[in-house]
Amino acid sequence: MYDAAIIGSGPAGLSAALCLKLHEKNFIWFGSMAFSDKVEKSEKIANYPGVGMISGEELNKKMRAHAEEMEIETVDKMVTTVGAMGDYFSLLAENEMYEAKTVLLSTGVVQAKGFVNEENFVGRGVSYCATCDGFLYKGKTIAVFCGSKRYEHEVAYLAELAEKVYLSVGYKDCDIDLPNVERIGVIKEVAGGLKIKSISLFDGTEIPVDGLFCLRNALAPTTLVPGIEIDGAHIVVNRKQETNLPGLYAAGDCTGRPYQIAKAVGEGNVAAHEIIEFLSRKN
Amino acid sequence: MYDAAIIGSGPAGLSAALCLKLHEKNFIWFGSMAFSDKVEKSEKIANYPGVGMISGEELNKKMRAHAEEMEIETVDKMVTTVGAMGDYFSLLAENEMYEAKTVLLSTGVVQAKGFVNEENFVGRGVSYCATCDGFLYKGKTIAVFCGSKRYEHEVAYLAELAEKVYLSVGYKDCDIDLPNVERIGVIKEVAGGLKIKSISLFDGTEIPVDGLFCLRNALAPTTLVPGIEIDGAHIVVNRKQETNLPGLYAAGDCTGRPYQIAKAVGEGNVAAHEIIEFLSRKN
Numbered sequence A, B: 001m002y003d004a005a006i007i008g009s010g011p012a013g014l015s016a017a018l019c020l021k022l023h024e025k026n027f028i029w030f031g032s033m034a035f036s037d038k039v040e041k042s043e044k045i046a047n048y049p050g051v052g053m054i055s056g057e058e059l060n061k062k063m064r065a066h067a068e069e070m071e072i073e074t075v076d077k078m079v080t081t082v083g084a085m086g087d088y089f090s091l092l093a094e095n096e097m098y099e100a101k102t103v104l105l106s107t108g109v110v111q112a113k114g115f116v117n118e119e120n121f122v123g124r125g126v127s128y129c130a131t132c133d134g135f136l137y138k139g140k141t142i143a144v145f146c147g148s149k150r151y152e153h154e155v156a157y158l159a160e161l162a163e164k165v166y167l168s169v170g171y172k173d174c175d176i177d178l179p180n181v182e183r184i185g186v187i188k189e190v191a192g193g194l195k196i197k198s199i200s201l202f203d204g205t206e207i208p209v210d211g212l213f214c215l216r217n218a219l220a221p222t223t224l225v226p227g228i229e230i231d232g233a234h235i236v237v238n239r240k241q242e243t244n245l246p247g248l249y250a251a252g253d254c255t256g257r258p259y260q261i262a263k264a265v266g267e268g269n270v271a272a273h274e275i276i277e278f279l280s281r282k283n
Helices: A011-022 A056-069 A130-137 A149-161 A261-282 B011-022 B056-069 B130-137 B149-161 B261-282
Strands: A002-007 A027-030 A079-084 A089-093 A096-105 A141-146 A164-169 A181-183 A187-192 A196-201 A206-208 A211-215 A248-250 B002-007 B027-030 B079-084 B089-093 B096-105 B141-146 B164-169 B181-183 B187-192 B196-201 B206-208 B211-215 B248-250
Touching: A002 A011, A002 A079, A002 A089, A002 A261, A011 A027, A011 A056, A011 A261, A027 A096, A096 A261, A130 A149, A130 A211, A141 A149, A149 A164, A149 A211, A196 A211, A248 A261, A261 B261, B002 B011, B002 B079, B002 B089, B002 B261, B011 B027, B011 B056, B011 B261, B027 B096, B096 B261, B130 B149, B130 B211, B141 B149, B149 B164, B149 B211, B196 B211, B248 B261
Parallel strands: A002 A027, A002 A096, A096 A248, A141 A164, A141 A211, A164 A181, B002 B027, B002 B096, B096 B248, B141 B164, B141 B211, B164 B181
Antiparallel strands: A079 A089, A089 A096, A187 A196, A196 A206, B079 B089, B089 B096, B187 B196, B196 B206
């Protein structure tokens, strides 16, 4: 069992990982070695103290270099469920289970709460992981929401399995061009009974589907961690970055505004110190 | 009147100053262009994300360079009183008065609470500023507590005025060697009636004095801001970095552990954003 699991490889996750590493904790860090999409896309950052005026791309590179210098690596898997098991947590990431005494959510802010009724069909037709659940839809009709270019290979993978894929895209310049993939507009709602039956779009179109894959950078906190207390799109934390669930911490944009790198690294640092404290109380 | 006054030039103060500058606020920043003594003296810093493993001296230099690049400067004066005047604050710094709509305390943590009874004799024999009050003690006998090498020139200044100086030093390698300056041990207590009459040391010695100068990097928060709520050595703040006094914010080590650069820059950033919000509500 890990001492801690960090979910998210933005500045908050890195800040926490650096502290846990220095304190020689046994932790797993879920995220991308590409680090933060959001930092990467920032044109100019002027108020992260000590680096001067810098492009997001350049700062992201420095963050990555810092992780490499300290010999910490991310595990590039999408965590789709965090379960509070009493005195530890179980994490499901692409069909593998992990266990950790504490968890830090540094998942960024998820602007959308998901589609209407989405959360009611999780495991009943709604999936967040192509490689986990794709095989269930061999020869079937599915819808896919692709939230970022980095998931295009997952869409291609699903298109190999499914007979028909309705694709809704959340970014510009989508490169997917496959015979059985049809582009659709913005998904509004999920409908069905025991299982998903259809999705409907904002333009009113209803499309019968056997499944819906939502490929996003992060899940809504309540989808990821059942029972977590939120306020709108944000996870509720105190000054110690504690959530309402003992052993579960949150840091960075997911805890609220200002959405700033300085705030994120500060919260990641505080969360890591609280995790160290929590572990020492337990042992 | 300034929109904001920042007191302290460590990472928290810089982080706030960068944000206020970007938002084109009219602010004054009290501190030293040498920035943070504490950062400067850190041998190795490994967990401030994005700069890699770095010496405190090097990071402090980067902080200073960032301030210079953004064309922000500190005013190198010691603020000795912050008064809450209702809808603004008055600040006294070396005999000059300043006014600001909001104040951010980023003063670092003051380990000692001051000497016993010290706060009862402020303005009645206890002073925090040699250049402000030195002239009052021409030809008299005073005690001086010198907390840092950077105040040695103030001790020398006082020794020119006073007939006799009893000097207690809070650091190693004090270079002061003057005929009318006598080194004493650790000061414990201040005593007197309407005015100070004597100090006593931990070894029990009592020394009659006309005044006591306490030359420290920062004053205890309650000495600096009458009415501020503290918890031990720390200023009580909420997640918005608000203190109990409206318009007064605190960030960095002065708000509590962990005493970390990442936490300090995070809190400074949040405080600045709250100050901007506060100002927009007022206007």
